[in-house]
Amino acid sequence: xxxxLVSLFFAACLLLLMVYINLNLFYTVFLKVPMLSTDxxxxxxxxxxxxxxxxxxxxxxxxxxxxVISCVAHNCPDWECVGVEYNVxxxxxxxxxxxxxxxxxxxKRKDFxxxxxxxxxxxxxxxxxxxxDRLESKFAxxxxxxxxxxANTFPLKAKEPVRTDKNTAGKxxxxxxxxx
Numbered sequence: 295x296x297x298x299l300v301s302l303f304f305a306a307c308l309l310l311l312m313v314y315i316n317l318n319l320f321y322t323v324f325l326k327v328p329m330l331s332t333d334x335x336x337x338x339x340x341x342x343x344x345x346x347x348x349x350x351x352x353x354x355x356x357x358x359x360x361x362v363i364s365c366v367a368h369n370c371p372d373w374e375c376v377g378v379e380y381n382v383x384x385x386x387x388x389x390x391x392x393x394x395x396x397x398x399x400x401x402k403r404k405d406f407x408x409x410x411x412x413x414x415x416x417x418x419x420x421x422x423x424x425x426x427d428r429l430e431s432k433f434a435x436x437x438x439x440x441x442x443x444x445a446n447t448f449p450l451k452a453k454e455p456v457r458t459d460k461n462t463a464g465k466x467x468x469x470x471x472x473x474x
């Protein structure tokens with residue numbers, strides 16, 4: 295009986311893993327929205343950039359599994375944190391990660407182009423250049439004066455950053471800080 299339960303448990307875990315992998319492949323191949331993960335040292339640099347600012351509302355567009363926004367919420371408890379993710383598999387992982395967090399993050403399963411950013415004080419993005427190009431006009435049209443955008447690795451083309459925090463290991467993880 296126990297052997298049957300263990301077998302069923304492992305079969306269920308394997309099935310969930312296969313669903314997770316296939317959903318991510320679907321979003322990557324068909325919707326052309328691959329997942330980019332931010333490494334821990336870059337997350338620490340993002341948190342240090344945010345922690346010196348007064349409290350406000352931060353959006354992580356394309357938050358993936360929620361690792362960045364969850365870390366920000368943990369280290370900057372005065373900030374209201376919102377993660378936006380369209381990939382249902384990543385969204386669910388982010389929601390589960392948040393269950394065990396003391397500081398809650400609001401996660402929205404939406405297309406971030408349809409999320410109003412007018413109340414954002416800070417926006418974090420780690421997205422490919424073609425999406426960054428499309429986001430530039432959204433930022434210019436929606437962000438309030440003084441709002442900050444932190445772009446990881448891929449800079450905005452038409453706007454000059456107020457500061458660039460280069461990663462010592464190369465271009466990946468370089469942070470571009472913009473003020474609107």
